[in-house]
Amino acid sequence: MRGLRRAEGVRAGSRPWSRLSTALALDVGSMRTRAWVPDRGLIVDAPTTTQSHAGVSGPVTRGKITDVAGASRMLQQLLIGRFGRFPQLEYVVATTPVLYRESDRIDLRAAVEFLQPCAVITIDGVKAAAIGAKIDLIRPLLVIDLGARLSEIALLANGSVIDARRVSYGTADLGQSGTVDSLVEHVRGMVTGLLRQDCGPLVVDALDRGPLVVGGGAARPAITYQLSKQLSCIAQPAPAAYTVALRGASAVADAVRRHPGLPLS
DSSP, X not given: OTXXXXXXXXXXXXXXXXXXXXXXEEEEOSSEEEEEETTTEEEEEXXXXXXXXXXXXXXXXXXXXXXXXXXXXXXXXXXXXXXSSOOOEEXXXXXXXXXXXXXXXXXXXXXXXXXXXXXXXXXXXXXHHHHHTTOOSSSOEEEEEEOSSOEEEEEEETTEEEEEEEESOOGGGBTTTBOHHHHHHHHXXXXXXXXXXXXXXXXXXXXXXXXXEESGGGGOXXXXXXXXXXXXXXXXXXXXXXXXXXXXXXXXXXXXXXXXXXOOO
């Protein structure tokens, strides 16, 4: 099943398995970093920035970690202050942009290695969002994720990401070099691209069902209205769209923590 990947043994020997161990859901975005703990909820919501001798900088560019050491330093500052000394973690479940490369996953795992989890699981943010919104993943579903610096669409069916597209353009570009119309046009172009693929009939079914819109763009009525108009469907903003993917990742973290033998692929 596409969308979930597990990396075992991240310093696993130094952390014994225990019922007292916890799980952590993490979303390291271009503009904001958020963390969620099952049964506790949101514990971190802060800008994705790090301080160095050169000043304040962002370790993530268009969804990709470009400064692993800086990202790790930022996460230590954000998490240790809330957990106290290093927590005993069984799992870290981290959302990633769709079409994330394996080298990017390696960088993400390196950034959280200081937590010494027994395993790091990465999940496509679009799939995590559908889980967080408690949407049926068997029927065809189109997820439109409008982030600050990255916009993505993905077709899901039977619990898997069937096909996806993304562009390096997001809500943070609006008012600078872009407009709502240009953002919607990017989305329309990506949907058109999917319609031309073998999965086209499933895309039609997903459009009839109504796309799920997540990310910061889902909170802007002008964007969802234009999406509905241009795609000739009803675009459905996810509830609490900023954190819906994180909630989905948390649900995965909790499920795997409670059922360690749960298959992920």
